[in-house]
Amino acid sequence: MQRRTRKRLAYLILLVGLPAYVVVAVTILNALDRPPIWVEFAVYVVLGILWALPFRSVFRGLAQPDEAEGRDRQDGPDR
Numbered sequence: 001m002q003r004r005t006r007k008r009l010a011y012l013i014l015l016v017g018l019p020a021y022v023v024v025a026v027t028i029l030n031a032l033d034r035p036p037i038w039v040e041f042a043v044y045v046v047l048g049i050l051w052a053l054p055f056r057s058v059f060r061g062l063a064q065p066d067e068a069e070g071r072d073r074q075d076g077p078d079r
Helices: 003-031 037-050 053-059 067-075
Strands: none
Touching: 003 037, 003 053
C-alpha cells in the first residue's frame, strides 16, 4: 500500500473508527451495570490496546519523513 493511501486510511481510522470504538466500548460496559472500578479500568486498558492491533501495518512508519521531502530539504532553497 502506498504511503499516501496509508496516511489517509490512518486519518480515517483515527477520526471515525476510534470514536465509534470508544462509544461501543462505553455502551457495552454501561450495559453491564457498572462493574467495580478496578474491573472497569482493566477492561478499558485492555480495549485501549486491542483496538490498535489490527491496524499496526497501517500506522507503522507514518511518523517517518517522506523520502521526497527529505531530498527537498537537502537540496536547500537554491534549487
